[in-house]
Amino acid sequence: MSTVTFGDYIRKRREEIELPLRKVAAYLDIDTSTLSKVERGERPASPDYLKPLSEILELDLKEVQTTYIADKISKDFGGLEHLSEGLKEAEKQIKSKKR
Amino acid sequence: MSTVTFGDYIRKRREEIELPLRKVAAYLDIDTSTLSKVERGERPASPDYLKPLSEILELDLKEVQTTYIADKISKDFGGLEHLSEGLKEAEKQIKSKKR
């Protein structure tokens, strides 16, 4: 399975449509350097970036969020033995709350 | 559905078996005050607490972790529209990695 990091995911797409970091960073209203670090996984992405990223990279917001969440969870909780069960439980609770 | 916070969960159990904060905190090797804040949700629990908590509170580690994860996820990602999908995806990736 792939397990692509968030950084790789947006970098790949950015190169695909041939936008320089400069442009994308400007659209997100952050420094070029910051975005570079996010793409290389040196820093985590802020959730604030997700919406604008989906816009300028012409990606489905749902996919962007999904990739972001999966990546962050594996980084934040990677060490826990019972992560799978915890996620299932979290899902249940979220669904029940969404009503 | 309940959606019990991690703090409520361990406080309830601690009171059930009638241990003072003092004792539990000592076992976790943290200040009483810190544990008090964790129980009341004023501060997040450190993952380091989970194992010792499960021991001194005589709880299944799996349940402790699960509650911790569910709580933290809802706090960390509460705002995202596509959280459910993201969690499913994260689960998939974790499972595939566990091989």
Place this chain on the structure above:
DNA sequence: ATTAAATTTGACACATCTGTCCAAAACAAT
């Protein structure tokens, strides 16, 4: 009501995080 124990509060120190700035390096094009 006093005393003792348990719990909470708030100020504090120290560490970590987040993003910026600007200089350095890598890359393209000619």
Place this chain on the structure above:
DNA sequence: ATTGTTTTGGACAGATGTGTCAAATTTAAT
């Protein structure tokens, strides 16, 4: 090789997080 552009690196400031300490409050017991 020089110039222009993109990308990266590292020092930095300000914000946020983590836990401690000591004092204040609450609770329980007598």
